[in-house]
Amino acid sequence: MQKKMKFLKLIPILFIFFGNVPYKNEVHAEIKNPEDFRVLSNESKKLSISNVVYFIKEGDKYIKSGDFEKAKEFYVDARKLAKQLASFYSDLNSSFKGIDARIPNEMQRKGKQTLQILAESNERLASLYIKTEKPEVAVPILVETIRIMSPNSPEGKEAYERLIQLGFVETKYKG
Numbered sequence: 001m002q003k004k005m006k007f008l009k010l011i012p013i014l015f016i017f018f019g020n021v022p023y024k025n026e027v028h029a030e031i032k033n034p035e036d037f038r039v040l041s042n043e044s045k046k047l048s049i050s051n052v053v054y055f056i057k058e059g060d061k062y063i064k065s066g067d068f069e070k071a072k073e074f075y076v077d078a079r080k081l082a083k084q085l086a087s088f089y090s091d092l093n094s095s096f097k098g099i100d101a102r103i104p105n106e107m108q109r110k111g112k113q114t115l116q117i118l119a120e121s122n123e124r125l126a127s128l129y130i131k132t133e134k135p136e137v138a139v140p141i142l143v144e145t146i147r148i149m150s151p152n153s154p155e156g157k158e159a160y161e162r163l164i165q166l167g168f169v170e171t172k173y174k175g
Contacts, residue, residue: 049114049117052118055081055121059071079118085110093107119148122159126141126142126145130166160173161173
């Protein structure tokens, strides 16, 4: 019994000494350009602010050609993607607060860019709903713009002015 125990104790030493992985069949990943792995930093990728801008521009093209339904689809896609990005940046910002100040700073900067483009897509979508005589659908979008950008921002002031024009509110904002 003791001989078996001594032999069993030798097994880990043999593995350490001789190794337990054959080196001939190992596969190594070669990175020629580390930027190739930063797939979402490329402007052509789907989860990016540049893609929101693309959706807005496509919607603008359809507005010019008079296809309001197709334009609405692109504006809705732009709005949806911008809200998604803003949510991701906000979550990362709050997750890293107090841990590494650089990350919340970056997320705050990207979040502001995203909210700016969200306000732009909201403005286009609200205008489309007003033009197609659906102001009741435009109101929540305009209110959202005021909430995310603040009433003092140019976008917030413009959204509030639209609410006055629609008759949803009456008091002029002097800010």
